[in-house]
Amino acid sequence: MKKVMLWMSAVAMGATLVGCGANSGTASNNATTAASSSAQQSITVAADTTFPPFETEQSGQVTGFDIELINDIAKIENLQIKNLQTMPFTGLIPALQAGQVDVAVAGITIKKTRMSAVDFSNAYYKSGISILTKTNSGIKGLNDLKGKIVATKKGTSSVDLLTKSGITNVKQFDTIDSAYSALESGGADAVVFDNPVNINFKKSHSDVTIVGGLLSGEYYGIAVNKQDPGLLNKINDGLKKMQENGQYMQ
Template structure:
């Protein structure tokens, strides 16, 4: 009887302790200090968009990468970074494989049907890049009858796929489009102006930008649908890094004194 009573007592004590336990650890649980543990933010990035995203020696760097890391730090989130092709980012958001995507993604009404966007963080536009010795292309009207290299799935691709009289070559990597221009397989590259400028700055002084910007575009951080709390966190974090000087420091680091793309705050 004493052994039975002891066994029943141990069982009751075990159940009581189990009921008082914290359970399995989750990304939003509190640590020993009482502070909330960082939430894991699954971020998708296309690393072929320098200086916003690039990969060197297995390390992913760039303006967008540092910006999302700064936002995550402000909002007590830690980053889980996944790299993928640009055209795979929005499908990955739709399936929930990632929570947000950064890749110099232009905010468009069509994309808003599939994902949400943060407040704008960079103002951009498309520009035309040609060889320096090219005298026949001086603006968009001169592209008729020419071969234009673009990156697959970008706003340049969408624009020129509907433009009659232009032969469009599509590449998954913008560096391949630039190579096509260099080897004579394309007459021009149409792509985001800051990336074209970066290409010129990084040792390619045999090319030039001609004509005005073809578009005025704002970049935003793409956020999966049905996640209003996450969207609010991203926007709150973005406001904080803009207010405390972090944004300005990153802008100076990656773009120097170029004023065109900076979002005023």
């Protein structure tokens, strides 16, 4: 039911699941053990836990939509998640390239620049970037950000969008929570970031608002080490099965 509610919220915010869903199982930082089989493959998964509601850490447990999704895929495809490593977003792709992890989940936007370094699963979530600002800021859209201080998270699509839009006064933080803190303290005039995460923050902060509509449309995918095309096939197969059997709606 928790995932169904997330899906309903996603539709309301102009974001949708793409080609798959997930069931109502819970996630944790304990390894997921699939059915016993001699063909079982053990994998290490990396996640950035500063991306709620997709990844977050509560009471020492890593939870969120992406964590539940990769656990469900593991069960379907007879994969064993032997280790779940948390790290900053900027460390995910280097860790995959170095062979330190096999898979990364963190609401990672599928981009050509990243596809040269890692493989991506089929898209599983359609999102976009939005502007979050104080309710009385006078900011109404992207053009109003010129000359303002804008906060966002390092290494993300938001940085690319701001650069292309000629927004130069950008504060880049290791975590999106730090960007939100800058907005709250007056150290930034706006936060430009993934819309679902902005909405999640807005729910508990009545002094902020989202303005200007979505600035871009983008798709999230599961990143996989390029040296393991077989694993990529299994993840895509798991996504397809979840779509076809309606597991997400259970």
